[in-house]
Amino acid sequence: MFSEGKVKIYNADRGFGFIQIDGEKKDVFFHIKDFPNKNTPPEIGENLKFRIVDDSGKFKADNIVRVDFSDSNQVAMNVIHQEYHQYRAREPKESKGYWGKVITIVGLAIIAVLGFKVYEKYQFYQASKQSKFEYFKEIQLKATEKIKESLGSLPDVVPLPQKEERRVQTIYSDRQNTADVNQSFSCDGRQHCSQMHSYEEAVYFLRNCPNVKMDGNHDGVPCERQFGR
Structure with missing residues (x-):
């Protein structure tokens, strides 16, 4: 038994849509592969006749008949559809080739600029690090010189007290x-x-x-x- 309805939704990129059935609240799923002519895309509001079948536990439309299309209209739509797809097949190759080169060049330029900025920061960090090292080294040398001046000359060996010296000799x-x-x-x-x-x-x-x-x-x-x- 054939049911009648209209195309309610169609997603051309994914090739499926839904049919609003006359007198029914629930829509039925359809796929472009089930249309009699897959090269002519469905139109919103287009009248259809179809059978509702069970597909792996889910209902869908099958044996679809396009009521609004006569033979002459169908042929014209096929020609328009073929010309459109031939144009789309040529256009992306040309545009993708040009824009692909542009994107590549821009990307390389951005990478080069970022790399130069990172190198500048690294050079600045190294210079700052070396400057701090020289500064602290100079402070340490000056502090050492002041300690030497305050202590003066010290004997190489400090003699022990007499009692302590005798105790050490006894232990030895x-x-x-x-x-x-x-x-x-x-x-x-x-x-x-x-x-x-x-x-x-x-x-x-x-x-x-x-x-x-x-x-x-x-x-x-x-x-x-x-x-x-």
Whole structure:
């Protein structure tokens, strides 16, 4: 069964539109591929006859008949449509080629100007940075000279007080004697206090030799009973 209606909306760029059905509130979808002549675009208000079919769960117009177009009108429209598309096919190529070059040249000019501005800012930043460095370097040199002038000449070595010098010499002597004593001992596998000949030897073994058993209470003092410590 054919329905009748008029073209309500048509989007030429996307090739589809809607038909207002006589006596119905809901419009029906159509696509240009379903028109009898795809080269002649639909016109708003054009009268149509069509069938409503189910297309993947959605209704659309099919078997469309263009009521307002006679054969002579159809031929004239085809000729006009072909000439129009031939013109459109030539025009964009010429205009796009010219305007494309213009846009490219303008874009390159903008890039060149921006690059020059960035380079100028970078040069200014480097010059400012170098100037600040020289300024602070000069201030530091002047401050160093003032400190030297205020201190005057200082001796290379400052002598210690007599008591402090004797204390340092005593500490150095004790450490030297301990080092000399330690040089006479060596780890030879002995582990027990009964095998030690002196407290110094026990201390050496406890501090330097593995697996010794000379400090039962773990206070760092070996063989306390044997040597009365």
